[in-house]
Amino acid sequence: MVDVTDLEMNPPDRMQAETSAVIRSYVAIGDSITEGLDDPNPDGSYLGFADRLAQHLGAATSGFRYANLAVRGRRSHQIFGEQLEQTLKFAPELVTVNAGGNDVLRPNTNLDRLAQQFDDGVRRLREAGIRVVILSGYDTGWIPVLRVYRGRIAVFSMHLRAIAERNDCDIVDLWSMNALNDPRAWSTDRLHFNGAGHQIVTARIAEILGQPMGGRELWAHPWATPNLQLPRILRRRQTRKWAVDYLVPWLSRRAMGRSSGDGRLPKRPDMTELAPDED
Numbered sequence: 360m361v362d363v364t365d366l367e368m369n370p371p372d373r374m375q376a377e378t379s380a381v382i383r384s385y386v387a388i389g390d391s392i393t394e395g396l397d398d399p400n401p402d403g404s405y406l407g408f409a410d411r412l413a414q415h416l417g418a419a420t421s422g423f424r425y426a427n428l429a430v431r432g433r434r435s436h437q438i439f440g441e442q443l444e445q446t447l448k449f450a451p452e453l454v455t456v457n458a459g460g461n462d463v464l465r466p467n468t469n470l471d472r473l474a475q476q477f478d479d480g481v482r483r484l485r486e487a488g489i490r491v492v493i494l495s496g497y498d499t500g501w502i503p504v505l506r507v508y509r510g511r512i513a514v515f516s517m518h519l520r521a522i523a524e525r526n527d528c529d530i531v532d533l534w535s536m537n538a539l540n541d542p543r544a545w546s547t548d549r550l551h552f553n554g555a556g557h558q559i560v561t562a563r564i565a566e567i568l569g570q571p572m573g574g575r576e577l578w579a580h581p582w583a584t585p586n587l588q589l590p591r592i593l594r595r596r597q598t599r600k601w602a603v604d605y606l607v608p609w610l611s612r613r614a615m616g617r618s619s620g621d622g623r624l625p626k627r628p629d630m631t632e633l634a635p636d637e638d
Contacts (some may be wrong), residue, residue: 382568389438399409414633415565454489493530495519
């Protein structure tokens with residue numbers, strides 16, 4: 360059965376042409392989600408959906424090259440600034456774009472201007488002949504405190520759908536993916552996917568690219584059993600602990616004009632072939 364969302368955002372003629380193409384090079388741009396938080400490797404580094412996708416694509420293509428320019432805390436003007444310029448120099452066949460999240464969470468950000476900046480960046484990538492996959496915002500309605508941003512995220516996500524349609528590119532609609540409304544897909548900070556969440560996103564992107572990792576259930580129904588919700592009193596305790604451990608430090612950084620990514624460099628700044636132990 361054909362996914363209706365695929366048909367809406369990916370007309371059949373373009374789907375047939377692009378999904379049959381071999382992808383030999385890939386650059387990921389964005390912020391902490393693309394960097395891979397919170398999907399840790401044994402050595403303390405982060406994996407994430409972009410690395411997972413590169414490993415999947417690289418396993419089927421000899422000489423596959425990959426760069427990950429994402430850095431946690433980066434805002435849209437940085438992603439569509441230095442990261443975009445470097446990407447255009449690399450001239451990859453595929454780019455994934457996850458941007459705007461750190462801007463949307465700032466109440467004074469004008470979402471229309473933010474969308475225009477996003478649109479301009481995607482247009483440049485498409486004019487360079489690069490296939491682009493956009494990641495939309497996800498639904499925070501199930502997350503205490505963060506649900507206050509739900510309306511802004513929804514508005515920006517609709518902008519992203521329009522951008523994808525105007526620029527003839529793909530979009531992964533995270534908002535529509537029910538599996539991501541399950542706490543089992545999320546880190547304890549409630550802002551980043553855990554390993555399971557990143558794997559869900561990877562499987563969805565791979566399917567859109569025409570190189571699925573397996574059946575649709577990998578991203579649509581990844582768990583065999585429903586999530587068991589804790590009693591209300593325990594959920595409140597969890598929320599209080601989350602506020603102390605994560606919300607207060609996040610608000611403090613914002614008040615001081617600091618970012619968790621200050622001084623950090625991309626984890627994979629050069630577009631190089633995957634090492635044998637990476638694929």
